[in-house]
Amino acid sequence: MKNILVTGANGFIGSSLVNELNNSEYNVTALVRKSSNTELLSTQSKIRYIDYRDQKELQKIFEDHHILVHCAALTRAKKWKDFLEINVELTQKMVELCNRTDAMQHFIFISSQAAAGPASSLSDPKREADEEKPLTYYGKSKFLAEKYIKKFSRKNWTILRPVSVYGPGDQDFLQLFKMIKKGFSAQIGFQKKYFQTIYISDLIELIIRTFGNERCYQKTFFLANEPFINEEDFSQIIAKEMDKKIVNIRLPISLISLIAQFLDLLHIFSKRPAVLNRQKVKEFAQRYWLVDTSKTKRILDFSHKSEVSQNIKKTIADYKKRGWL
Numbered sequence: 001m002k003n004i005l006v007t008g009a010n011g012f013i014g015s016s017l018v019n020e021l022n023n024s025e026y027n028v029t030a031l032v033r034k035s036s037n038t039e040l041l042s043t044q045s046k047i048r049y050i051d052y053r054d055q056k057e058l059q060k061i062f063e064d065h066h067i068l069v070h071c072a073a074l075t076r077a078k079k080w081k082d083f084l085e086i087n088v089e090l091t092q093k094m095v096e097l098c099n100r101t102d103a104m105q106h107f108i109f110i111s112s113q114a115a116a117g118p119a120s121s122l123s124d125p126k127r128e129a130d131e132e133k134p135l136t137y138y139g140k141s142k143f144l145a146e147k148y149i150k151k152f153s154r155k156n157w158t159i160l161r162p163v164s165v166y167g168p169g170d171q172d173f174l175q176l177f178k179m180i181k182k183g184f185s186a187q188i189g190f191q192k193k194y195f196q197t198i199y200i201s202d203l204i205e206l207i208i209r210t211f212g213n214e215r216c217y218q219k220t221f222f223l224a225n226e227p228f229i230n231e232e233d234f235s236q237i238i239a240k241e242m243d244k245k246i247v248n249i250r251l252p253i254s255l256i257s258l259i260a261q262f263l264d265l266l267h268i269f270s271k272r273p274a275v276l277n278r279q280k281v282k283e284f285a286q287r288y289w290l291v292d293t294s295k296t297k298r299i300l301d302f303s304h305k306s307e308v309s310q311n312i313k314k315t316i317a318d319y320k321k322r323g324w325l
């Protein structure tokens, strides 16, 4: 039986992966910090609390595992330094620990579409072989982490770049669901914007398909459902499932940038970044967050067609059950 180690195991993606693996042929250990909120992890999970600065303890844990899924990351932060420390330097540490551990056979890095940057048009989605042009600190940190793995990992590695993930347990899209519940949906800019999503169960299935899969070694994959969607249509699907009529409000990018600058100033002394900040505006302002999934379809044998309305229905039910919506 293969032993799997998951970092960032209490987060949205990490916990969904651990909960799924708990009911599988794999033996999974959830690595979390002492301060972590573990409410998303099912009670049967094998949790190991860790201080990521404790190299000795980490090494001991690594020695009992064959596959590492490195999920831990900062998806929002105020400073480049924070992204560098967690997304780049912690990944470097994970690579080095894997290199030193005989038992470890496969290093799986949960990167992001942000490492590659947006596509230039609707007809030219980003491919894995394209030059990376990350836009934000977050994207740059993921790109640098990828570069390090490719250069220094002496194990089999796989880099997975999911697009925006939604589903039960996610708190990012939750904000949109809340807005829709109030009867409106706000879009930035006056031009239509296209993006892709991936439903959490599809993402988890794809991650698991890479485990010890030789066809995935030393390769990078974009992970996304099809088809592309524009933000207005996505909001309408959510509204329909919530039985709500919504008003679409379009706000000029210049106004949103001003608000973000103001919010950044307000948060200057707080530890957490503002929900809307200048980095986020950069992301929101792009028209084509699109990726080509043909390589993933071919190698991971995945159809990518997901029933969006069914997935949204399950997400709403989960949010209500948790009292989030």
Ligand SMILES: NC(=O)c1ccc[n+]([C@@H]2O[C@H](COP(=O)([O-])OP(=O)(O)OC[C@H]3O[C@@H](n4cnc5c(N)ncnc54)[C@H](OP(=O)(O)O)[C@@H]3O)[C@@H](O)[C@H]2O)c1
Residues within 6 Å of the ligand: 007, 008, 009, 010, 011, 012, 013, 014, 033, 035, 036, 037, 052, 070, 071, 072, 073, 074, 075, 086, 090, 110, 111, 112, 113, 161, 162, 163, 164, 165, 166, 172
């Ligand atoms: N969600 C998406 O749409 C999406 C899309 C593409 C890629 N990804 C990638 O998928 C991975 C998981 O994302 P997620 O959505 O599950 O995020 P999440 O819910 O915010 O979880 C992040 C995890 O990283 C851990 N972490 C944060 N700072 C840390 C630190 N300083 N040291 C150690 N661990 C730390 C968190 O632990 P604490 O709770 O203790 O802070 C948590 O377990 C990330 O690598 C992210 O970049 C996510």
